[in-house]
Amino acid sequence: MLVRPVSESQSERSEIIFPGDANALGNLFGGRLMQFIDLVGAMAASRHARAITVTASMDHLDFVAPVKVGDLLILKSSVNRAYKTSMEVGVKAMVEDVRAQRLRHVSSAYLTFVAVDSTGQRIEVPQVLPETENQKRRFEDAARRREMRSEETLRKRAMRAAMAPEWHS
Numbered sequence: 580m581l582v583r584p585v586s587e588s589q590s591e592r593s594e595i596i597f598p599g600d601a602n603a604l605g606n607l608f609g610g611r612l613m614q615f616i617d618l619v620g621a622m623a624a625s626r627h628a629r630a631i632t633v634t635a636s637m638d639h640l641d642f643v644a645p646v647k648v649g650d651l652l653i654l655k656s657s658v659n660r661a662y663k664t665s666m667e668v669g670v671k672a673m674v675e676d677v678r679a680q681r682l683r684h685v686s687s688a689y690l691t692f693v694a695v696d697s698t699g700q701r702i703e704v705p706q707v708l709p710e711t712e713n714q715k716r717r718f719e720d721a722a723r724r725r726e727m728r729s730e731e732t733l734r735k736r737a738m739r740a741a742m743a744p745e746w747h748s
């Protein structure tokens with residue numbers, strides 16, 4: 580069984596926020612932040628799997644504090660746990676106050692990525708080796724979240740199957 584430490588795929592991305600990404604109040608659009616979160620999550624997942632990955636889901640997302648035009652946004656991601664073909668990735672988004680040298684938490688999310696080959700077929704991924712106390716805690720917590728997610732996925736699949744046929748075309 581192939582195993583990779585979390586540290587091998589931990590990723591980071593930084594963005595300066597420009598007016599084109601913000602609303603009339605100068606606040607970053609939520610959807611743009613979700614895109615940044617998805618991208619930095621995919622970086623960690625693809626590094627861990629050493630393969631192309633697709634986003635299967637993003638869990639509940641809270642926008643804890645606004646991100647303003649001119650802010651320096653820092654996004655960090657790491658693979659919390661891997662299963663057969665999927666991985667849970669945790670992403671934390673923060674704004675860096677460059678003068679005070681402090682980070683302010685603005686959002687975080689858990690995403691599931693699935694590894695695929697060049698034809699789009701799902702492929703198996705290496706397991707995760709958590710090394711630090713934080714990584715071990717996230718590894719344990721990920722198992723509980725996967726259980727809840729599986730129930731939710733089954734419930735949604737049943738709902739989709741019950742929908743009118745035109746929704747499936």
Ligand SMILES: CC(C)(COP(=O)(O)OP(=O)(O)OC[C@H]1O[C@@H](n2cnc3c(N)ncnc32)[C@H](O)[C@@H]1OP(=O)(O)O)[C@@H](O)C(=O)NCCC(=O)NCCS
Nearest residue numbers: 633634635636637661662663664665666691693701728732
């Ligand atoms: C994600 C996807 C590959 C899952 O394929 P599927 O045939 O439904 O696969 P399965 O039900 O057999 O599940 C495959 C794996 O994905 C996981 N998975 C599937 N749906 C999931 C969901 N909604 N949330 C979290 N994990 C999910 C399963 O737990 C399983 O993991 P495992 O192999 O590690 O045990 C498929 O739905 C897909 O290709 N979706 C589109 C992806 C995409 O285009 N993303 C970009 C968004 S535009």
